[in-house]
Amino acid sequence: MTSELPPLLVLGPPALYSLFQSQNSNKYRFLDAFSSNLPLLQFLQTQQIHPSSVRAILCNPLQPVTADVIRSLPSLGIVVTVSVGSDHIDILKCLRRCIHVVTLGTQFTADVADIAVALLIDVHFKISAGDRFARNWGPCKPLASPSGSKLGGKRVGIIGLGRIGGEVAKRLEAFDCIIMYHSRNKNPSVSYTFYSNVVDLASNSDVLILCCPLTEQTKYIVNKEVMLALGKDGIIVNVGRGALIDEKVLVQCLMKGEIRGAGLDVFENEPNVPEELFALDNVVLSPHAAAYTLDCFMDACEHVAKSLDAFFSSKSLIISPIT
Numbered sequence: 001m002t003s004e005l006p007p008l009l010v011l012g013p014p015a016l017y018s019l020f021q022s023q024n025s026n027k028y029r030f031l032d033a034f035s036s037n038l039p040l041l042q043f044l045q046t047q048q049i050h051p052s053s054v055r056a057i058l059c060n061p062l063q064p065v066t067a068d069v070i071r072s073l074p075s076l077g078i079v080v081t082v083s084v085g086s087d088h089i090d091i092l093k094c095l096r097r098c099i100h101v102v103t104l105g106t107q108f109t110a111d112v113a114d115i116a117v118a119l120l121i122d123v124h125f126k127i128s129a130g131d132r133f134a135r136n137w138g139p140c141k142p143l144a145s146p147s148g149s150k151l152g153g154k155r156v157g158i159i160g161l162g163r164i165g166g167e168v169a170k171r172l173e174a175f176d177c178i179i180m181y182h183s184r185n186k187n188p189s190v191s192y193t194f195y196s197n198v199v200d201l202a203s204n205s206d207v208l209i210l211c212c213p214l215t216e217q218t219k220y221i222v223n224k225e226v227m228l229a230l231g232k233d234g235i236i237v238n239v240g241r242g243a244l245i246d247e248k249v250l251v252q253c254l255m256k257g258e259i260r261g262a263g264l265d266v267f268e269n270e271p272n273v274p275e276e277l278f279a280l281d282n283v284v285l286s287p288h289a290a291a292y293t294l295d296c297f298m299d300a301c302e303h304v305a306k307s308l309d310a311f312f313s314s315k316s317l318i319i320s321p322i323t
């Protein structure tokens, strides 16, 4: 009987948890609050669920777990997010209430790093722009302007040399790029040049790749000054979070040619992408899908399943450090 199963409140688009649901429909009663579009308490009422019987939330970055949500659920004991980042969760409120917050560990690292490199290659070599051109290639049409230079030898500044940033660095070293970085702290185990100041990193880079978490300190870490320091030949790639960049300024810089191009997997107000970007050939857009592979989903499901099993059977949890 599904009604005897523990309720699992799902906040986030169904695509991201449907695999988990298909594997665990005999363990939990899935309550899809995201698709209902109703306020939470009203939604629970329609499901005949008392708020105090909800002990677990499964979520992802597309729907915030706010202080209000947490307050509405007096027995909440765990929030599991199908993401590495936790900026969509009111962590302080969870800490105060002793609610476990479980994020992913390394499940998405390799794929996100691959996509960061893919976005860079696409913008630099104008692959998507060339694709659009080739589809309408007529006999008298000149070729679109070529890419300026080789990728090898480019100076790549990575902002956030954590797990993903480290993998991006490894991949781009194989392309003969020169790696430098900015992080909270200098990493003594790497020989890449460290910049404690992002403007200095940008002035010495041809490419900036954002791989850091979104926090109060990193919001708009790439602002106008940083973009101007990177300059008109510079490319920005963002696989972190949209609000790491001042998006309005980014749009202006791209339109005015104050930077050369951008590869963006994340946006400030997802799912809204600034429309001005649609007409620009120097931009490659991706719908926050860097970890959208079946392999990633399977690994993530395993981690989520273990965490929820441990919680509901009162075993100790595998908690990834919150970055």
Ligand SMILES: O=CC(=O)O
Pocket: 061, 082, 083, 084, 085, 086, 104, 108, 291
């Ligand atoms: O955005 C995706 C993640 O944080 O894993």
